[in-house]
Amino acid sequence: MQTEKDLIEDCIKENRAAQKALYDRYCRKMMVVCQRYAKSTQEAEDVLQEGFIKVFANIKSFRGDARLETWITRIMINTALNAQRQKLYLIPMVDVDGIDIREDEKVSLAGFHLNDLIAIVQSLPDGCRLVFNLFAIEGYSHKEIGEMLTISEGTSKSQYSRAKSLLKVKISQQEKSYEKFGEGKV
Amino acid sequence: MKNSEKGKFEDAWQKAFSNAENAPSEDVWAGVEQSLNKVETIAMKRKVVFYQRLAAASILFALLLGGLSTYYISNLTTGQEMNLTQENSTRLSDGNDPNNNVASVPSSAEGYQKNLSEDDSKIESEGGSLWKENASDKPTGFIASFFNQPDDRRAIIKDSATRQDYKMLRVARNYPSLLSMIPEPSVELKGRMNEVTIVRKLPAMPSSFMNSKSKKHTGENLWASLGASTGNYSPSSDFNSSATSVYYQNSGTLTGAQSVYSTTASKGSVFSVGMNLGKRISKKWLVQGGVSYLNQAIGYTSNFAVVDANNTALASVAEYADAKSFSSVIALSAPYQINSVNEFISVPVQAGYLLIDRKLGLQLNSGVSSDIFMQNTLTDKSGQLASNSSGAGDASPYRTISWSGLMGTELSYKIATQYRISIAPGLRYSLNSVLKSQAAPVNPLVWDVGFRFRYIFK
Numbered sequence: 001m002q003t004e005k006d007l008i009e010d011c012i013k014e015n016r017a018a019q020k021a022l023y024d025r026y027c028r029k030m031m032v033v034c035q036r037y038a039k040s041t042q043e044a045e046d047v048l049q050e051g052f053i054k055v056f057a058n059i060k061s062f063r064g065d066a067r068l069e070t071w072i073t074r075i076m077i078n079t080a081l082n083a084q085r086q087k088l089y090l091i092p093m094v095d096v097d098g099i100d101i102r103e104d105e106k107v108s109l110a111g112f113h114l115n116d117l118i119a120i121v122q123s124l125p126d127g128c129r130l131v132f133n134l135f136a137i138e139g140y141s142h143k144e145i146g147e148m149l150t151i152s153e154g155t156s157k158s159q160y161s162r163a164k165s166l167l168k169v170k171i172s173q174q175e176k177s178y179e180k181f182g183e184g185k186v
Numbered sequence: 187m188k189n190s191e192k193g194k195f196e197d198a199w200q201k202a203f204s205n206a207e208n209a210p211s212e213d214v215w216a217g218v219e220q221s222l223n224k225v226e227t228i229a230m231k232r233k234v235v236f237y238q239r240l241a242a243a244s245i246l247f248a249l250l251l252g253g254l255s256t257y258y259i260s261n262l263t264t265g266q267e268m269n270l271t272q273e274n275s276t277r278l279s280d281g282n283d284p285n286n287n288v289a290s291v292p293s294s295a296e297g298y299q300k301n302l303s304e305d306d307s308k309i310e311s312e313g314g315s316l317w318k319e320n321a322s323d324k325p326t327g328f329i330a331s332f333f334n335q336p337d338d339r340r341a342i343i344k345d346s347a348t349r350q351d352y353k354m355l356r357v358a359r360n361y362p363s364l365l366s367m368i369p370e371p372s373v374e375l376k377g378r379m380n381e382v383t384i385v386r387k388l389p390a391m392p393s394s395f396m397n398s399k400s401k402k403h404t405g406e407n408l409w410a411s412l413g414a415s416t417g418n419y420s421p422s423s424d425f426n427s428s429a430t431s432v433y434y435q436n437s438g439t440l441t442g443a444q445s446v447y448s449t450t451a452s453k454g455s456v457f458s459v460g461m462n463l464g465k466r467i468s469k470k471w472l473v474q475g476g477v478s479y480l481n482q483a484i485g486y487t488s489n490f491a492v493v494d495a496n497n498t499a500l501a502s503v504a505e506y507a508d509a510k511s512f513s514s515v516i517a518l519s520a521p522y523q524i525n526s527v528n529e530f531i532s533v534p535v536q537a538g539y540l541l542i543d544r545k546l547g548l549q550l551n552s553g554v555s556s557d558i559f560m561q562n563t564l565t566d567k568s569g570q571l572a573s574n575s576s577g578a579g580d581a582s583p584y585r586t587i588s589w590s591g592l593m594g595t596e597l598s599y600k601i602a603t604q605y606r607i608s609i610a611p612g613l614r615y616s617l618n619s620v621l622k623s624q625a626a627p628v629n630p631l632v633w634d635v636g637f638r639f640r641y642i643f644k
Contacts, residue, residue, distance in 0.1 A: 014222075014226070016219075016222070019218075019222065020215065020219075023215055023218065027209075027210055027214065027215075028207035028208055028209055028210075029205075029206070029207055031207070031208045031209065031210045032203060032206040032207060032208050035208060036203065044210075045210050045211060045213070045214050048210055048214050049214045049217040049218055049221075052214075052218045053218055053221045053222070056218075056222060057225070107194060107195050107198040108198060109198045109199065109201070109202040110201075110202075112202065114202075114206050114208065115208075117202055117203070118208075135196070136192075136195070136196040136199045136200065137196075137199055137200055137203055139192070139200075164195065
């Protein structure tokens with residue numbers, strides 16, 4: 001198997017076989033990233049395609065400071081955010097008054113099907129979905145998210161709070177569904 | 187990231203998606219590949235435009251070189267090819283010999299034209315009447331053969347023409363309609379003509395050409411090369427370079443000869459061997475330098491020899507006249523042929539510009555070289571006189587160091603990872619005279635083609 005360094009060098013030379021190998025190596029993980037940010041699988045595939053085109057166009061600038069997977073993930077997230085940005089302007093996010101920040105509850109997602117979890121995330125409103133992904137999964141702070149999405153820190157917090165409450169409801173519904181049909185969560 | 191803001195909820199979601207994988211449809215890669223092909227097509231179009239411009243520039247350069255070469259060679263051949271003894275005796279005896287009738291019988295076409303110009307009107311009238319009287323006749327003999335010859339042969343025919351032929355030629359030029367009377371060569375067609383269908387096919391472009399991407403540049407930064415070159419040279423940038431140097435004019439002291447002279451041929455041969463070291467200084471620019479042995483050989487005609495302290499007659503030419511070592515004792519002889527060989531150590535320094543920097547390389551080189559004179563050897567071709575050598579130093583007629591301007595191209599091909607071979611046509615012109623004498627400066631102009639074998643350091 002080709003090492004990552006060789007793969008990158010061959011991709012810089014625009015070797016098509018190497019480009020395909022790189023794509024095959026990371027496309028599945030990146031598909032999930034794109035699905036989390038997109039509203040649908042079709043939209044996720046569009047983002048994935050555009051993201052990989054950017055990866056191959058800019059791979060010369062990859063300096064190896066971070067892992068290649070991290071670098072590709074960042075490109076996918078930026079591509080997804082660009083795709084969603086227009087929607088954010090059309091549906092501006094507003095602060096939600098009276099944010100209820102309660103003590104954290106124990107949540108277990110161990111027995112959930114991946115596609116069910118993706119479907120739950122995709123069901124969130126656009127603004128909530130982006131903030132949830134950036135805060136909960138990617139680990140950005142509300143301040144950083146505010147700068148990335150050109151919204152206030154407070155708006156980011158309120159959107160996240162809303163996302164969190166919506167997700168709890170959805171998870172609860174999904175658990176009931178698993179119990180009813182005897183599948184999924186063990 | 188502020189960890190304090192994170193709780194069990196976020197941890198659960200991170201864990202759920204940490205190594206999650208989902209296969210996208212095949213259409214995604216197809217879309218990526220299509221987009222990459224589009225980008226490559228644009229890049230290829232840019233390349234095609236680049237190569238078209240490069241081809242146009244190369245053709246222009248080749249035309250320029252070809253034109254200069256043709257002009258140079260034609261000047262060398264027209265009326266200059268040796269027959270030197272006759273020509274020199276004509277010059278040297280001009281006015282001294284009352285019986286000499288050279289002026290009335292010129293040996294070249296130019297001489298004829300000069301004479302003809304003196305009685306133009308006479309020729310016009312003669313010619314006019316001649317062709318009027320023989321209007322039904324087709325031109326034959328010299329004129330017909332003249333117009334049936336290619337251009338480069340005409341000069342030779344001119345030299346063999348008679349005075350009457352030149353009159354007829356002049357008339358023919360003034361009456362262009364006569365050209366139609368020149369007989370066409372008869373061609374007899376045998377057999378029957380068959381109809382032939384010509385099928386033209388468009389060349390197919392291989393898919394590998396569409397998809398292949400080569401490196402932007404070779405990344406060769408340091409190399410050493412061994413090389414050899416061969417070519418011609420003229421002793422002077424003056425194309426009429428066949429020249430006579432007179433050492434002594436008859437003043438009555440010498441008997442049996444009117445002058446002591448030597449004449450150099452218009453063209454000599456040159457070869458060199460050497461090694462170079464090259465270094466890339468930027469993406470497109472490089473410098474290279476080295477050292478080479480340079481050998482220039484040319485023929486002389488001389489009518490004298492010098493006698494040294496051992497009473498040995500040595501071959502000599504008039505260029506030695508200014509040298510301190512030149513013996514005052516000269517011996518006159520019938521004109522004889524000398525082979526003169528100049529040897530130099532050349533130290534060139536050149537800047538190069540890379541036009542193409544791929545497996546196939548093309549670069550333009552320009553620079554200077556300091557040529558360190560080693561030795562000149564004059565050898566009598568008949569072997570009757572002893573060879574005469576002159577090294578560098580105060581007694582030598584040659585400068586110890588002279589400077590030459592260099593210009594050329596180098597077309598190379600990478601035959602292995604660390605090896606490249608190249609062919610390098612070039613021009614070398616001496617910026618200062620190789621002789622110390624200011625009376626007869628000699629600035630050799632060299633055209634040569636070099637072959638080089640390059641080792642690339644990693």
